[in-house]
Amino acid sequence: MEEHQCNFPDVEILESDEGDILQKGDHVLGPCPTCGETPFDHLEFTEARNAELEKALVAVQPFRPMYHWAPRERQKQIIRYGLRPGMRSTTTVESYKAPYVCFADSPSWAWALSGEQRRFPKGSEWDLWMTYLSDIQEPIIHATPDRPSGLYEVRTVHRVYKSKLWFVGSRVK
Numbered sequence: 001m002e003e004h005q006c007n008f009p010d011v012e013i014l015e016s017d018e019g020d021i022l023q024k025g026d027h028v029l030g031p032c033p034t035c036g037e038t039p040f041d042h043l044e045f046t047e048a049r050n051a052e053l054e055k056a057l058v059a060v061q062p063f064r065p066m067y068h069w070a071p072r073e074r075q076k077q078i079i080r081y082g083l084r085p086g087m088r089s090t091t092t093v094e095s096y097k098a099p100y101v102c103f104a105d106s107p108s109w110a111w112a113l114s115g116e117q118r119r120f121p122k123g124s125e126w127d128l129w130m131t132y133l134s135d136i137q138e139p140i141i142h143a144t145p146d147r148p149s150g151l152y153e154v155r156t157v158h159r160v161y162k163s164k165l166w167f168v169g170s171r172v173k
């Protein structure tokens with residue numbers, strides 16, 4: 001089979017195809033006309049390939065430093081419990097809780113990725129925390145060709161333990 005980009009045509013369900021779940025007029029994605037792969041198989045394949053990529057990156061560069069900015073108000077909690085996903089910030093007015101902890105491979109890029117903490121007031125204090133890629137459990141790695149390091153961001157839904165964290169320093173926004 002020639003290397004190709006699968007495409008999954010949009011299929012409208014007709015009365016004759018109706019079932020318990022699909023009704024006439026619903027849209028689903030059909031199999032790729034070139035290779036017959038279904039969207040579900042394709043997703044599974046992509047996820048498996050991503051998991052392999054993550055393992056490879058952690059294996060090749062286990063000591064790549066990763067950075068995370070947290071509000072000063074969280075310092076005591078972090079020293080006690082480590083970095084936990086979905087930890088509510090005490091300074092934000094919004095009640096949004098991120099379900100993961102995000103890291104970047106440079107302090108400035110980590111700052112940029114957090115939108116330069118736009119939701120927080122000028123004068124707020126920020127702590128920079130560091131860990132190693134290999135200390136992040138089940139890292140979700142986003143690669144990009146647009147950065148010299150090839151790494152956009154690393155996320156995890158797991159806690160990063162305090163023993164794996166290093167307090168680097170702080171800055172004022």
Ligand SMILES: [Zn+2]
Binds near residue numbers: 006034
């Ligand atoms: Zn295909």
